[in-house]
Amino acid sequence: MDPMPESEQVRADSLTLPLRPQDEVECRLCEVHCDKVVYPSACLERSCPFVYAYEEHGHTYMGCMQKVFSAEIDLDMLTAAERRREGFGAVRALRAPLPMCRSDVETCFSHRLSELGCTNPEFNELPAGSPTFRVFARISGS
Numbered sequence: 337m338d339p340m341p342e343s344e345q346v347r348a349d350s351l352t353l354p355l356r357p358q359d360e361v362e363c364r365l366c367e368v369h370c371d372k373v374v375y376p377s378a379c380l381e382r383s384c385p386f387v388y389a390y391e392e393h394g395h396t397y398m399g400c401m402q403k404v405f406s407a408e409i410d411l412d413m414l415t416a417a418e419r420r421r422e423g424f425g426a427v428r429a430l431r432a433p434l435p436m437c438r439s440d441v442e443t444c445f446s447h448r449l450s451e452l453g454c455t456n457p458e459f460n461e462l463p464a465g466s467p468t469f470r471v472f473a474r475i476s477g478s
């Protein structure tokens with residue numbers, strides 16, 4: 337039997353449902369294209385124990401030890417953006433959000449949704465609940 341052409345193999349792979357769609361960070365099973373995102377401002381509001389911060393060149397940067405997102409964000413920028421109505425917004429998740437994360441699913445091309453609707457609804461299940469512990473960090477000098 338002839339091997340499947342590469343283009344068909346890629347398409348077949350993209351149509352395979354993952355074992356645990358809840359743990360995936362992107363879905364390309366249809367033309368809508370959905371991605372998981374998290375809101376870094378919520379990491380601070382929720383006193384997540386996985387937030388780290390460091391100072392460099394007179395700025396304080398924060399990030400996620402669990403690498404749910406990879407960016408290191410200037411705390412002043414984040415605080416200033418949060419004062420505006422639209423807020424700082426979300427960043428793309430690199431791994432499945434944890435229960436303490438404020439997470440969401442962003443759809444790129446919602447107008448492309450077919451009459452059948454979403455064929456991977458489990459992808460949209462986000463972790464619910466909150467951690468059973470809280471850690472309070474004191475930033476030196478404050």
Ligand code: SF4
Pocket residue numbers: 374376378379382384385386387399400401402403404405434436437438
């Ligand atoms: S685990 Fe979630 S809430 Fe905690 S720092 Fe990372 S992204 Fe933020």
Ligand code: SF4
Pocket residue numbers: 363364365366367368369370443449453454455456457459460
């Ligand atoms: S609409 Fe559903 S099937 Fe389509 S990309 Fe989004 S999660 Fe996947």
